Amino acid sequence: MNPATVALGTEHEELTYAELAARVEHTATRLRELGVSAGTRVAYLGPNSIDTWVCFFATARAGGIFVSLNIRLAPPEIGYMLADSGSHVLVHGPECAELATAAEPTEHGVAHVLPAADLRPSSRPESAAGSPLLDPIDAQDPVELDDPVLILYTSGTTGRPKGAVLTHANITWNTVNQLAHIDVLSTDVALCVAPLFHVTGLGQVSMPTLLKGGTVVVVPKFDAGGFLALIARRRATCFSAVPTMLQMLCEHPDWESADLSSLRYVIYGGSSIAEDVAQAWLDRGIVLQQGYGMTEAAPGVFMALPRGALARPVSAGVPHFFTDVRLEVDGEVVPGPGPGELLVRGPNVFAGYWNRPEETAQVLAEGWYRSGDVVRIEDDGWAYVVDRVKDLIISGGENIYPAEVEAAITELADVTAAAVVAVPDPKWGEVGCAYVVLGAGADLDEIALRAHLEQRLARYKIPRYVELCDDLPRNATGKVLRSVLREQARHDHPTPH
Template sequence: MHNEGLGSWLIRRLEKSGPKVAVIHGDDALTYRQLHERSARLAGALASAGVRPRDRVALLGENSPAFLETLFAVGMVGAVLVPLNTRLAVPEIRYQLEDSGAKLLIHDETLTGLAEPASRELPDLLRWAVGGSTSGGTPALDSVIAAADPWTEDVPVSLDDLAVILYTSGTTGRPKGACLTHGNFTWNCFNVLVDYDLSVDEVSLMISPMFHVASLGMGVLPALLKGATLVLESKFDPARVLRLIEKHRVTWLSGVPTTFQMLCEHPDWETRDISSLRQLTCGGSAVPMRVLEAYENRGLAFTANYGMTETSPGATTLPAARSRDKAGSSGLPHFFTDVRVVDAGGHRAQPGATGEILISGPNVIAQYWNRPDAAGSFEGQWFHSGDLGYLDEDGYLFVADRIKDMIISGGENIYPAEIEAVIQELPEVAAVAVVGVVDEKWGEVPHAVVVPRDGAQLTAEKVQEHLAGRLARYKVPKTLSLVPDMPRTASGKIRKNVLREQATR
């Protein structure tokens, strides 16, 4: 085949796994053959609508088969997918549509309230709706697929060609569009399949949104490349997730510490049958010890990972067998990826010395979309992550914090993640974030924001008492807020820029 990219995966998988169930969503199931047939018809519809190689097709939707059909159909015609975060506001969606130059927007009908006003000032942008009937001039995707002829052409697509533009969360300034190639995703999948013990009979439950790179790159694509089965959930609900694990005999679950914590703290945790689980992968931050122990008590262990949009997203992984003796570590570099830590002068840091984390490999992007001003993030083969960390004597990576999140107080460098880990030891704490706030004397001081667990009796005084003697005095937060919830991105990461703004009001 001339198409070496994602668009060729379904036809390559067809002969091997045609009748096998590829996707389960609610009460619906699609085999690999059905997924291919619908994707091929959608590709034909895209071509008929004027979508050509390298054109951009935007997608605004929750986890569903339509997301996968669009992904593979776009790849078949050699175009580029632009997944949009469903939690964005109208101006943010409009900016990404304009910046990417999208020719078509496919969106869930339930998200018309976002899609319609965001595209109103883009008269040349076509719109198709998922899950609705054709009305108001917006064609329904099912009708579009049913009326189209299947795509049969073999468009030349190389691994170096652009596959997806994923916009970063934009916690400071305008978000940047990371240009992920077919090769970036393919090599990331190789890393997952080499470093994780995945099998063809895997049943993977996707509880994180596929418009986020962690779900798409670390879960969805490796599973489909392997010929496994995906169970897609549009929204995260702990009780429902536990039921689905039992119902579908789920073997592989991935998420962030918050989702795993919510599962093990749910009243159904002890009564649901989760004995089918054998793979737990967690990213975003270290798993709190009490959560680790809750899963260990049920015979389970975590594989931790570290990465970002720009690395498709895997950079390092910590095997489950090392979750105890290397607690807090993000692990070793993935098989086809290299990681180093450098000091302020750009020289390789000594073991244990904190510096910026640099990443290299075929899974790392080479550029941002329309952002020549961001070229400084790339230096030869190395991508500057903007994260701080260190490598221990065995080469295991420990991530300290984002460079922008580091607090400089009276000349001392303070890493919020260190403080957060100690506060998280308290069983009454559901979530915590530490940010720097302006101080007339010290320049900056730490401020802690804590979410108590439901029903817990937690006070600021109790947190301060817990920190006393465990941290240097200059690291102990000078102020603390107890809040009912945290502002988060779609991937579950705490939006510290919002917390900083709230703390300074």
């Protein structure tokens, strides 16, 4: 690692590794002055930026736990996460000042709310490359590998998001897994476009590149045309994305003329990719490597190998080097081949859900994480995701749990029952369709319902379609038959071609 190499860059700013070290040290000192020490939670609300990275590293340097918040959430959702995590400090980017205020952080126990600019040094430090620019912070608490470093909130199956706790070891071993799987180079230029409030943005490309001493170009917002131009301008070698982004890129008018010759690898995950999209990238000489994982695994579990991805375009690949997998079929554990519920174990598997021992115990036993996904492993060891938790909706790479949306809908006094199911969508993969039962004499309409949801949920969670109905199909025990509703939704809203 060369201290003079650019570590992080944007269109307007660059930091070498020496300057990054100085900036992190300065920010860690400021955080300590605000009362951050071992275990203190520091929340961050903002799009991808150099400030995001600096605050993450500085929080870890001070012994704290970084709470990365999704900027697409509604103020009440953010307020809940601030309270649930017990965040002591909230740092926000300039784009999220209003959102931070609307979340009422002080009402949720946050002691300090400040813009990210307040944590920057007053002037850019200057020093010979490789020499320390600031004295290390005093009274540094020792940090162990098993100490928590990051809380990422995942949509809750019971209607409330829960914070997945990742340790220093989880992040480190996921990075090592990536390096064992991919030839990351010190000369790589990685585009960090996947949001840093998702574990993919942090773990799949950016952290491995930084560990090898390469350059990470931070992209605050995805725009297909601008991103294609950025690849050429920066001579980017790699990035990670969700299928929706890859589709937008290959459908853009600049696609055919874009210079993609510098790309060495592109990783995608979150949902399957359409065959025509994959073919469009193959036609440009670029093999897409599908990865499969989850926040609870920091995130990598499987990833396709370049030499086999072309022949297996829909496979999630093979297990990461330091990750163990096994399948459970009818209560019995089998190594494969064949289908079964996927269990995952390894040093990258999370420590549990923040302050939720019962929910942690439901999915984590003797180090094995129960994914809820059905995976088929072939004789050659390559895996295919067969099915997943039926209720989950994946829209544009974002996970949506119907229970959370249904809970918000049924807050309305006019609503007696609600069920949300997935409908295929050519752009986003899936969108939600809500079936809503109103009480006698209710005059609630779709406009009022949407207005209610917009105050409580992120926009991507609000169902694309709303159907008012007399009742929901149920079985003999009263359980909603979601399979029937899914078929009905596909009939009511067929996928356009």
